[in-house]
Amino acid sequence: MTGQANGRITRDDVIDFVYNEARMLDEGRFSDWLELWLPDAIYWMPLDYKQDDPVGATSLLYEDNFMLRLRVERLNGERTFSQKPKSRCHHVLQRPFVDVFDPETGTFQTVTQMHYVETRLDEQQLLALTVTHDLSTSDNGLRIAGKKVELLNCDAAFGNIQLLP
Amino acid sequence: MNAAEINALIEPERVHRDVYISQDIYRLEMRHLFSNTWVFVGHDSQTPNKGDYITTQIGDQPVIMVRHSDGNIHVLYNRCPHKGTKIAIDRQGNTGKFFRCPYHAWSFKTDGCLLAIPLKKGYENTGLADSPNGKGMKSVGAVHNHRGFVFARLAEDGIDFDSFFGDSLSSLDNMVDRAPEGRLEVSGPPLRYMHQCNWKMLVENQTDTCHPMVAHESSAGTAVRIFKEMGEPQPRPAAMQIIAPFMSPYEFFEDMGIRTWPNGHGHTGVNMSIHSNYDAIPGYFDALRDAYGEDRAKAILDENRHNTVYFPNIMVKAPLAQLRNFIPLAANRTLVESYVYHPVGAPRQLTEMSAMYNRMINAPTSIVGHDDLEMYERAQEGLHAEGMEWVDVRRLYTGPEDFEAEAVENGTTERQMRNQFNAWAKFMTATMGDATSVAAQ
Ligand code: FES
Ligand SMILES: [Fe+2]
Numbered sequence: 001m002t003g004q005a006n007g008r009i010t011r012d013d014v015i016d017f018v019y020n021e022a023r024m025l026d027e028g029r030f031s032d033w034l035e036l037w038l039p040d041a042i043y044w045m046p047l048d049y050k051q052d053d054p055v056g057a058t059s060l061l062y063e064d065n066f067m068l069r070l071r072v073e074r075l076n077g078e079r080t081f082s083q084k085p086k087s088r089c090h091h092v093l094q095r096p097f098v099d100v101f102d103p104e105t106g107t108f109q110t111v112t113q114m115h116y117v118e119t120r121l122d123e124q125q126l127l128a129l130t131v132t133h134d135l136s137t138s139d140n141g142l143r144i145a146g147k148k149v150e151l152l153n154c155d156a157a158f159g160n161i162q163l164l165p
Numbered sequence: 166m167n168a169a170e171i172n173a174l175i176e177p178e179r180v181h182r183d184v185y186i187s188q189d190i191y192r193l194e195m196r197h198l199f200s201n202t203w204v205f206v207g208h209d210s211q212t213p214n215k216g217d218y219i220t221t222q223i224g225d226q227p228v229i230m231v232r233h234s235d236g237n238i239h240v241l242y243n244r245c246p247h248k249g250t251k252i253a254i255d256r257q258g259n260t261g262k263f264f265r266c267p268y269h270a271w272s273f274k275t276d277g278c279l280l281a282i283p284l285k286k287g288y289e290n291t292g293l294a295d296s297p298n299g300k301g302m303k304s305v306g307a308v309h310n311h312r313g314f315v316f317a318r319l320a321e322d323g324i325d326f327d328s329f330f331g332d333s334l335s336s337l338d339n340m341v342d343r344a345p346e347g348r349l350e351v352s353g354p355p356l357r358y359m360h361q362c363n364w365k366m367l368v369e370n371q372t373d374t375c376h377p378m379v380a381h382e383s384s385a386g387t388a389v390r391i392f393k394e395m396g397e398p399q400p401r402p403a404a405m406q407i408i409a410p411f412m413s414p415y416e417f418f419e420d421m422g423i424r425t426w427p428n429g430h431g432h433t434g435v436n437m438s439i440h441s442n443y444d445a446i447p448g449y450f451d452a453l454r455d456a457y458g459e460d461r462a463k464a465i466l467d468e469n470r471h472n473t474v475y476f477p478n479i480m481v482k483a484p485l486a487q488l489r490n491f492i493p494l495a496a497n498r499t500l501v502e503s504y505v506y507h508p509v510g511a512p513r514q515l516t517e518m519s520a521m522y523n524r525m526i527n528a529p530t531s532i533v534g535h536d537d538l539e540m541y542e543r544a545q546e547g548l549h550a551e552g553m554e555w556v557d558v559r560r561l562y563t564g565p566e567d568f569e570a571e572a573v574e575n576g577t578t579e580r581q582m583r584n585q586f587n588a589w590a591k592f593m594t595a596t597m598g599d600a601t602s603v604a605a606q
Binding site for chain 1: 388
């Protein structure tokens with residue numbers, strides 16, 4: 001990964017991190033992907049457009065480390081019937097906006113517009129995403145402190161969304 | 166099809182596949198079953214103020230639920246009496262004192278009555294005033310608000326609300342009683358999850374206690390394994406409370422018990438359920454005791470029913486203040502809307518628990534929901550296989566059953582599924598006669 005524990009984080013490091021994360025998901029390297037997360041980070045996908053309360057009303061996802069690990073180990077499991085056969089996904093990213101860049105405190109925030117395609121058997125769906133990454137420096141370089149994925153059509157009725165937009 | 170042909174699809178221990186895959190049967194369900202029964206429309210907290218409305222469907226019928234100027238809830242067909250234009254298509258809004266059709270500006274009071282037509286003299290001596298179209302927006306046959314839950318019967322005549330639901334209302338009552346102030350408020354929009362399968366598969370699944378440990382092994386079983394690998398930390402991760410009980414052994418589900426009521430209603434979790442062992446929420450019991458007294462508060466919380474099916478197409482979880490609405494769009498297409506309510510007067514933490522359950526289990530992004538949908542869609546496709554035309558529902562069937570009597574049985578029986586099909590045939594054929602043909606519908 002980019003980003004040196006003791007070196008200075010550059011804007012390119014931050015942007016590369018976002019691209020690399022998407023690449024891991026697209027290549028199905030979910031266990032590697034889990035390593036990117038800080039222990040108390042949350043992956044949030046709101047249900048309501050401009051939702052402000054993630055837990056008092058239903059969200060699509062609001063997952064802590066336990067849930068993310070469960071999700072990944074389930075994807076790797078033998079009796080995961082909805083993943084027989086497996087889904088595949090594909091992210092197309094616009095260049096991330098680096099909205100917070102503070103190497104002193106090791107705090108960074110990016111906002112990235114993405115198109116996300118997920119496919120399985122004869123079905124394929126396209127989702128338009130606005131993804132906010134909160135990143136922090138750790139001993140292992142840049143890590144995810146929080147991720148919020150807003151779906152443009154969050155209020156639409158979906159079939160299964162099985163991987164990680 | 167006539168009543169005899171409909172009845173021939175339902176046998177005591179098996180049902181013909183056409184009830185799931187035939188679009189002709191679906192159309193008959195919409196005209197008969199969803200017209201003769203009391204169908205859930207919405208919760209009155211979704212329309213708290215005069216003029217507030219939501220748009221939804223009763224079966225395939227577009228309707229508007231609206232709070233009229235006298236404070237009562239009305240349910241109107243969402244169709245302009247002029248040319249048929251839908252009056253509102255946003256999922257919710259406020260229309261003020263009247264609806265105004267966006268096409269030619271006919272306007273209607275919020276009880277549906279015609280208010281005004283522009284250039285009305287063009288209708289003088291045309292007979293419009295005496296025609297149904299001149300009266301305004303049409304109301305459904307009957308509406309009943311039970312402690313906030315609004316149900317409608319499309320048919321003008323038919324079974325009354327209390328006779329239809331009978332003692333099954335005890336589950337809805339327990340759900341409302343769990344609010345210290347005795348009322349619920351909707352908490353955010355529902356999850357909306359599209360299923361390419363027949364609506365009845367979802368309703369049957371609500372009391373299918375032999376599938377969780379199989380279909381959900383990949384989520385619940387993996388959760389239990391990870392928790393063990395972590396050394397069983399306390400307090401346990403939130404997901405463990407919710408997902409792990411799905412891996413309970415068959416004996417647990419047998420002991421849970423199933424109760425059936427007349428007209429297709431029934432519930433799992435008579436003696437206890439997968440919702441019985443949630444961590445206590447600080448301050449909740451105190452609030453209930455202050456409202457009801459110690460004994461009554463305990464009695465309310467001791468009831469931990471799992472899934473209650475209100476025939477034909479909703480399920481409620483009283484301990485979690487949840488409702489799932491299985492809206493039939495076609496023989497092979499069902500929209501599931503899953504709501505969470507806040508029990509007014511209870512700590513917010515309780516609603517957060519319900520919202521967590523909703524997203525972990527009922528969401529299109531849920532690792533539990535994924536495997537359920539996979540099973541339904543495989544069944545919808547598999548049923549087309551020739552050589553075997555019947556679906557089996559005979560688990561713990563011991564002989565002729567009287568569904569007019571309430572019964573409590575082993576929690577793994579398929580009696581509730583049989584109860585639903587008994588009610589299905591009853592309300593499908595109630596107004597059908599012997600010579601009805603699909604073409605005549
Ligand atoms: S269609 Fe509604 S006013 Fe003409
Ligand atoms: Fe299930």
